[in-house]
Amino acid sequence: MTPIRVMVVDDSAVVRQVVKQALAVDPGIEVIAAASDPLFALEHMKRAWPDVIVLDIEMPRMDGLTFLRKLMAEHPTPVVICSSLAEKGSEAAMNALAAGAVSIITKPTMGLRQFLEDSANDIVHAVKAAARAHMGRLGRAAALAATPVPRPKLSADAVIAAAPAGGLGTGAGMVRTTERFIAIGTSTGGTQALEAVLTRLPAVSPPIVIVQHMPERFTGMFAERLNTLCAIEVREARHGDRVTPGRALIAPGGKHMMVARSGAQYKVEVVDGPLVNRHRPSVDVLFRSCAKFAGRNATGIIMTGMGDDGARGLREMREAGARTIAEDESTCVVFGMPREAIRLGGVDTVLPLDRIPEAVMQSLRG
Template sequence: MSAIRVMIVDDSAVVRQVVRQALSADPGIEVISAASDPLFALEHMKRQWPDVIVLDIEMPRMDGLTFLRKLMAEHPTPVVICSSLAASGSDAAMNALAAGAVSIITKPTSGLKQFLEDSSNDIVQAVKAAARANIRRLARPAAGTPAAAPRPRLSADAVIPATPAGGLGSGAGMVRTTERFVAIGTSTGGTQALEAVLTRLPAVAPPIVIVQHMPERFTAMFAERLNGLCAIEVREARHGDRITPGRALIAPGGKHMMVTRSGAQYTVEVVDGPLVNRHRPSVDVLFRSCAKFAGRNATGIIMTGMGDDGARGLREMHDTGATTYAEDESTCVVFGMPKEAIRLGGVDHVLPLDRIPEAIMQSVRG
């Protein structure tokens, strides 16, 4: 299999050198060029086009966001943003995600060389994930999250125990309720996918709870941005929030979110805990809580994303009576999470992205 061809575009010679060393150490990656600004990069790209671009935001002559938008409009190419603005200028980071960046690596403003050396594995994994992105989907504004570094892999058991057969999720021992809600899990490409879905929902849409793999600081801004675009209310979830019609709650980055019952009403719990499937928030944690406390009153939807987080939880929802959906491969940026959910037998229906809003509206009718 041919190596992933990477171009580095950053005005810092230190960044270009350290990132080149980190990527070149992996036999599956070839750094074909490094440029100090986008205009130099375009000259290089006339000779050889990269498979993935590692791009800074703040640069002379042309800023990274302008270059990113130009790429996505003219020749869609997977881009990993590597920028200090991801921490202090989060609007720029969100604009990069909206413009089509596959993932973001946050550079510190000091201790840069040591940080890049320590984060070399994150950079390698982000490039590899970007290389697998669906370029057809990236032709529209698309986004994702930084690839997780290798860590001990824990299941949802580390946060919430499984539901025994015939337990709460199947309806035994629960106060009857007519309330229904939708749970959505997504990762790479999910910011674009969620925008496409949520902006098509009317103000009277059913309650929605969402896990989008994102680091801290980003989820609040992402929710705020969607709230300005959607007829429904969209915001970052807070512990104890009621799940109500016309509202979508997005799990905060760095926290797990679970659904629980309060009498006949559903609320969310926002809790600390270990990484599950190397993620926090984890889709599996959310979906398991839905299986445990809602059963057939919930609808589960898994959309574009790398890996398998959410696949087992969706199967648990399916087994306790929930109706379940997976996004079709034709519209996924990365088909990993839906594919694994389908393989495990937890999916009732497979739909392209443009049919998911209709499925959400149908869910309130049972």
């Protein structure tokens, strides 16, 4: 197979060298160029266009965010941001995701070489995931609007036990409440997809709980950005938060989020725990809690993302009586998660991205 052609754009010679070394060990990847800033990169790209670009944000002559927007406007290309700005909690990295970057690798300001060497698997995995992204669909999602180290793959059992036969969510105590909510799970391409959905909801909307695969610190910035764009309230979830109409709660990076019953109402629990499906937060953990404690009072939606996190949990939600929806392949940046959910029999309805806001509002009518 033809190797993935990668260009590294970073003003640090150390970063360029170490990232090139990390990628060179994988025979499926070829680093075709390394440039110290976007203008040098553009000169290289006249001769050979890369399949994926690994891009810093802070650089001389032209910053990475300007370069990213230029790329997405003129020649959409998968971009992996590799930036120390995340360590500072910069909004610029969040803006990069909104502008079309596929994923983020955070790098520290100190101990950079050792960090990059230790994160070689992350870098390789992020580049391969980016190479599978459908950039045309990423652009459409943006217009409508973290990649962990491989390790043993645990299921949701590591955080939350499954409901007993029949499911707590389908028991008499669970159906007496009239409270209903939406649970959404997404990954690669999800920042743009979530923006496309949430910005189209009116202030009076169903409660929403969300797992978006993102690193720590980014979920807070992401929620703050959406909150400025949406009629509904959007914020990073805190342990014990009520699940209430007109509010979307986004699971914090590095923590799992579950829904639990509190009398006739719902709240979220934000907890530590091992990686599930190599993610924390995990969509499967959220969806299983919805199946266990909400049953038919919940609607589960799985959208664009690589891998299979959420597929089993969505099936559990459907078996517990919940309505379940998957984003259609035609609008997914990466169709992995929805495809697996469909394959496992966990999906009632398949909808393109522009029809999901309507489906969210229909859930108010049960």
